[in-house]
Amino acid sequence: GAVVSQHPSRVICKSGTSVKIECRSLDFQATTMFWYRQFPKQSLMLMATSNEGSKATYEQGVEKDKFLINHASLTLSTLTVTSAHPEDSSFYICSARGGSGVYTGELFFGEGSRLTVL
Amino acid sequence: EDQVTQSPEALRLQEGESSSLNCSYTVSGLRGLFWYRQDPGKGPEFLFTLYSAGEEKEKERLKATLTKKESFLHITAPKPEDSATYLCAVQANGNNDMRFGAGTRLTVKP
Numbered sequence: 001g002a003v004v005s006q007h008p009s010r011v012i013c014k015s016g017t018s019v020k021i022e023c024r025s026l027d028f029q030a031t032t033m034f035w036y037r038q039f040p041k042q043s044l045m046l047m048a049t050s051n052e053g054s055k056a057t058y059e060q061g062v063e064k065d066k067f068l069i070n071h072a073s074l075t076l077s078t079l080t081v082t083s084a085h086p087e088d089s090s091f092y093i094c095s096a097r098g099g100s101g102v103y104t105g106e107l108f109f110g111e112g113s114r115l116t117v118l
Numbered sequence: 119e120d121q122v123t124q125s126p127e128a129l130r131l132q133e134g135e136s137s138s139l140n141c142s143y144t145v146s147g148l149r150g151l152f153w154y155r156q157d158p159g160k161g162p163e164f165l166f167t168l169y170s171a172g173e174e175k176e177k178e179r180l181k182a183t184l185t186k187k188e189s190f191l192h193i194t195a196p197k198p199e200d201s202a203t204y205l206c207a208v209q210a211n212g213n214n215d216m217r218f219g220a221g222t223r224l225t226v227k228p
Contacts, residue, residue: 004161006161034215036218041223043220044162044205044207045218046216049214093162095161105149105150105152105167105169105209106150106152106167107152107216109161109164110161111160111161112159112160
């Protein structure tokens with residue numbers, strides 16, 4: 001399957017600072033990537049769809065000015081949590097579909113990034 | 119609105135004790151139903167895609183089946199290393215993203 005790499009895997013920051021998380025497709029090009037958020041013992045909640053070369057599409061209730069998404073190339077999408085607060089502490093996971101050209105549907109996920117805001 | 123409900127929330131099995139996990143869904147035109155395995159602190163790992171009712175797929179001790187309303191993940195003679203959270207997700211026709219269920223936390227005791 002396609003490989004998606006996410007960095008950093010863990011980050012601890014002070015309240016009010018900004019944190020950037022990178023998501024890379026290693027062996028394929030991804031015109032679309034998806035950012036999910038997961039609270040403990042809960043499911044993955046879609047935050048936004050990241051489109052290469054255009055603005056991200058945010059789900060209802062997700063603040064686009066707080067969660068900045070940039071998809072500047074076909075292999076890299078970044079999520080920046082701006083002015084982070086303790087309630088932003090969560091597990092953030094990115095995903096993309098493989099680039100074989102044949103639709104099979106499945107998403108391939110990065111390893112996730114655990115954000116802790118003190 | 120698309121909905122995915124998984125049951126049970128948690129399941130504890132003895133090694134070798136077969137069982138099934140359920141995923142009920144409502145979607146406006148199913149494009150695909152997906153099963154993933156997620157270990158603690160990791161991203162989900164893809165297991166299966168099912169596209170239409172009656173379809174079945176197998177991988178080692180796992181077998182996924184699909185009807186028009188639900189999917190089952192059957193685990194035959196599980197081992198402790200099968201312990202994980204199993205997630206079900208659906209993609210609707212015309213949509214690019216997936217909606218996930220809350221998952222079933224499976225624990226297999228030796």
